[in-house]
Amino acid sequence: MSIIEKAVDWLDVRIGVRELAKEWGSGYLLPRNINFWYSMGSILMFIFVMQVVTGILLLIHYVPDSEKAFTSVTAIMNDVPYGWLIRMSHAVGSNLMVAVALLHMFSVLFMGSYKAPRELNWLSGFILLNLILALCLTGYLLPWSQLSFWATTVATNSAGAIPYIGPALVEFARGGKLVGPPTLGRFFALHVALLPAAMVALLGVHFFLLERIGISTPPFGHGVRKAHWRGDAFRYDAHPGGIPFIPNYLMQDATSISIYLALFLAVVFFDPYMFFPIGAFVPANPYLTPAHIKPEWYFLPNYQTLKIFSSELVGLAAQGIAMTLLALLPFLDRGKERHPLKRPVFMVASVGGIILWVGLMVWGHLS
Amino acid sequence: MKTLGAFLIAAMLASLPGALAAQPPADIVCVQCHGRQTGRTGEPVALWRQSIHAENGIGCNGCHGGDPNDADNAMSPARGFIGVPAESAIPAVCGKCHVGVMNDYLSSAHGKALGGGGPTCVTCHGNHKVLRASLDLINEKDCSRCHGFERARIIRDAMQKTEGSIVAIDRRISRYKNEGADVERIEKGLFALRNRFHTLFHDQDVEKVWKEAVRIDGELGKIEAVLGEMNETRRQRKIVGAFAVGGALLAALLFHLLRKSYD
Structure with a gap:
């Protein structure tokens, strides 16, 4: 008997690891018509782990001091062995994390997986998406470059349009009247401690709900079956006769993650600079405002929305309303039908919304 | 469902942290x-906007003095305003x-003719539309305004x-800088070499210009070697x-x- 088998036996008699492995692995059955889009969550988990690992490695050399931050990042890029790879992986990973999170959300949207009884899955996922965006925003300031300094100045400024509490809110976020060393301290604490901790907690909730309620059945594909949710009592959405998670779907997850990895590595090694606009490698200068600052691609629709409306407050309010409605989607859309082609109004609205969102992004980029 | 449709369009507009357009500096x-x-009084602004001074954030007060932030006292001599300087x-x-360049100029044939019909800085570089110092400034059209171009052509070549x-x-260097490479040392080196080279622009001693240009070429070769190493590193990474x-x-x-085999 090998030492591993002995260790497993030791754990098995105490906490029943073999039973757990069967329950969570080969005994965890998934719908037979499960598709590629269900692996987006696994890709996101992979990216999150990569971000944590590269973030910890960056922390070893990064100095969260406005006098030293830029120099320390330059040293990471040039002097630390493989520092450029770690930093580029972290920066590219953050962008791709937003992209994959959006794909995850769109797939849930089109397959109607947010519908009852999975309202809480949607809500926790929605909060997770916002945490990802908050992580991106706070991480943007840390290199203390011209780009990060002025982008943060502009982003925090927009909160000032909120009546009564706006100016106080801006000052609270910045730790002063202007973006400066206290802002860096705050954003650093948020980026490396508070937001990741919140994300881990929310991920726990998201997984608990997934495990507790059961995975949804895609509304199309071979062997599709109608959901049996009636709303009278809790029932686990089991998939008798389905395919086991281990090894079948684990291989799909591994395939998807490998494809993601190929894309990620291609960007990191061949053109990571697509995510680094002009000013990203110039030290912050509070006395020199660059002529044009634009946010990252995922904030461009917000940027353009604020420019469209005559008042910043109206622009902010429009975004706030839209976000609230998106968060409450499962509570508003109570229809049982989940097949996208059998929900024409939903399809037109969703596709139109996505086109509008992408259009605003392109407009914001070109404006 | 209609409510849902309307809201979805609105929802796609947004996500939480908003970012505004940065306004250009006032x-x-x-x-x-x-x-x-x-x-006459408006023309200098349009010209200045095209200048190397505007590109580097040097405003009117950089040359004319005065207070650029106080409209009432902008042209007050008490705030250092000198108006249009005498030739x-x-x-x-x-x-x-440009201390060093001024000294080069003053010791040159051009500088020695100052006040006697010789050219000043603005004769070649322009006044409001100040041009970046380059060899293009040594050209037949401009030089021929005062003298023949033959000697100037030899120096330029x-x-x-x-x-x-x-x-x-x-x-x-700019390209590597925009990729996060630490180019500070070679950037400073090039800056010094460029300044050293530009001092020759005001010199009319052909042999001296030739020898110094060869020495500077040698120094530039060292910077090129560093850039070559950077290029090789990037090639290997790819x-x-x-x-x-x-x-x-x-x-x-x-x-x-x-x-597939499990299916």
């Missing part, structure tokens, strides 16, 4: 006021910042190669990257086939 009061004027005072005005190298190296991407794609294919 113009100084000189530009605000003269920019609205037409004719003989022009080198001193430019020399407030002698410096052409060096100037070309400096411009090419500058571009490469080779490694190609293998990494290929490996990931191969893994994807294997996992896919493995999954």
